[in-house]
Amino acid sequence: MKTYGTPSPSGFFPRWRWSGLGPAAARAAALWPGLLVCAVIALAATFIAEHQGGPQLLYALLIGLACNFLAGVPRVAAGVAVCARTGLRCGVALLGARITVDQVASLGAATGIGIACSVVATILFGVFLAAVMQRPREEGVISGCSVGICGASAALAVAAALPPTKENERFTLLAVVGVTLLSTIAMVVYPLLLNAMHASPRVAGIFLGGTIHDIAQVVAAGLILGPQAGETATIVKLFRIAMLVPIVAVIALLYRGRSGAPVGSRIPAVPPFLLWFLFFVALTSLGVIGSRTAAAANDASRWLLVAAIGASGIKTHFADLMKLGWRPVAMLLGETVFIALLVFAWSA
Template structure:
């Protein structure tokens, strides 16, 4: 699959030892410049009255511009753009989420409550179990593919897929298919949820919890929340961060379930567990919220952080759009799309029912 990760890997192989000190910087700049330009265009369009009436903010417009560009003039993206795009949708996204913490207080986090934590745990367990039931038992798909798709849908999208791969030893094509399904259905969710909001009979806080507990990617959660209000976005990102932090225990459980069946060597199991990924950006998000909760920051500083944060998130959304190729739908094949579609329906409908039961 022609994903940004594969393009980045291909680009890395062309870096010679003699230019290792300067070549990475040169390869990052073109992609970042492209992403920043499109993000700037999204900011400009968001100020126009027509888009404001449509409630389309810079985050939503950024991914739209990215998808349009990525499937037209940049359909065959030069490898020189790959590193910058990959950096924007990875590191810059996480930096944007950390900075978002400076607009959150522990009082707001506590509003999620025990029920919010229970909701996330229930959604992860039920979505992942459904993936195994439908994918492995009913559709007879490869277990690695079903586990990767299930992890991406239930926890935090592509990041969960990539973190799960070392545990399940998935092939590169299985990882690519799982990432493609996350991007496709997560993007649909990002546009669908704001349209459904008037019909949901939810407060902005409840809607935000619903978004954070059911949409795939962190960036998609931010966009779907911001499309309604700042309060909705705050609740959404807090709930999503709780979900993201459940990635580490999920991987530990998955490793302990799977590793004994693959090797009787205890040392192998220990080696695998050392590869587990801790979502440090979620921890730093909490640290930023802690600072904002105990220190009264000057309004000039908070405004500056908010504007920088919004631009970083817009760059991440643009990069995600550039990496969303329509051709990925064809490459993924029918069965993975059916499985991901079933999980999307469960997250949307089943998640709504659970939210109504647990969140007041």
Template sequence: MTNTHAAAAMMEKEPATRSARSRPIRAVATLSPGLAACAVATAIALSANYYLSTVSPLLVGIVCGVLFANVVQVPQRIRPGLQFSSKRLLRLGVALLGLQVMFTDIIGLGWGMLAVAVGVVCLGIAGTMLVGKLLGLSWTQRLLIACGFSICGAAAVAAASGVVRPKDREVVTAVALVVILGTLMIPAIPLLSSVIGLSNTEAGLWAGGSIHEIAQVVAAGSVIGGTALSAAVLIKLARVLMLAPVMAVLSLRQRFRTDLEAGQKRPPLIPLFVLGFLACAGLRSIGALPDDALSAMSVLQTALLTAAMFALGADLRVSALRQVGARPFILAAVSTVWVAGLALAGIFIAR
């Protein structure tokens, strides 16, 4: 009798065991079509960036996604992979962004310029949020624009979207504005620096303290020449480092909201991708990774964020974009001038 019961128990366990073993296989099969679509779009975006370095692959990724969603009917079977990319891959890409940061280099800027970087981020976000409120924009839309313009462009928009869960059209709008206004600043900052009479180093600091995307900062620093490029990149990375505390504050704010819908999960005290960002910055700072690995990780980080942007764009209809209106563009222009003014004032004060 005992043997009979044991045999029956084993027979009951076998289906459960087989089911547990098959879950990863089913998950891969479910996600593969969407991930493959993201991979194709990412390859297109990275190729465009290779031939035109000032073209953001993240923007190309979003454009590909929007075209895909509006030209053809998005197959239902690729949606799980798109959803996975827009959330999980996005957060992993933001975490890997920390590999671009070296604590020692940033400290080497001096406390004066570090204070300028912190001031640009904090006051830039505060001012942009205030103007956006006066314009009547939603809290999430103005937050995305504020983070993108004050911290590090599309990567900051992506990071913030992972915490506050905005509408997809708000993410697309913020990224597009970052690219448009940041690209206009590439020739504007070198020209205005010459008019004002800034030295090469000061012009580089201004570029790094005010321009949105890292690639745009590099382009402007190269135009200025001399010592401008290294100065621009260093202060830009100081702004990038502010991504971690800003996202932590946002997560805390979301966690203690009292207006959460029933069943809506509260975010963690500190998002896991923020801890990953800090861990990656720590690895870079202690020299734990060789240069070849860092180069590969940089490409991977860009690819992950591009895939996430494609996934977000693929869930957006053009009819929704038409509802955006002129107000986000006005806020973007005001924010650009505000952040650039803060950076320039900080440079004069820190002289």
């Protein structure tokens, strides 16, 4: 008597032969199942965020973790790996289309120096906390940059410049979850506190833009206090995003040739995606990219980052995240409080 078992996940992705169409077609055939899975995760995360509210990146990560069983399917794993690596870098590069030199210059020297010092101090504080809590220095760098610069996007970008180890990959995902949740809480709590203290629109905008991690939540929190606060908060946040280039470049230089990377791997002096980031900043600043094209690049960046974080979730076992314990969460919380107190001290 013939019996039927449960079909394996690989059965959903047929193997097609593309040998007659050249190496490019063969490469596409090897990647499309994994890329399709990541695209579906991005669509699902976006649908939930738009209809139920909440952070899009967090939804993508949770869905990806739930689909971890697909990591064992060879025809899916190849495309997922490309999305997590190349898709991430493309998404970060396109962030440059959001920023112009005029926006950064409009802050003024004093505010710009204050924000830059706050970002650097938060990263150094993250390294200090990692040492105190007996965690690897890389965890302090990733968490400090994610809190100090631009949340999940910074965590992913910095991790791409560090030695590609499993430990760094797991901590990066935990950092994404942590900064997303903390940023959501800050979006609600900070405007209430600023309103109770009768802060001026400019002070409120500087504080919100200088402390909240995700740019979408910065805009939302700023608009709660009025259009002037919202505009100031957005410009300050864009300045923090611009800090991504020098910070990641310095980190890549510091970790060049260090142990911890797989044998034969080499971290470039300046990651190519940072050069593309600067290229898009230049195009936007010179007016080569119009507002519609910049908006399209911004949307593409968001989609690529959402798909990349979903791919990273697929590659990670949830149990591995839990093994990291409470210390990484305490680090993220401590850094969030630190940058809030620091920015408030010089902006009030």
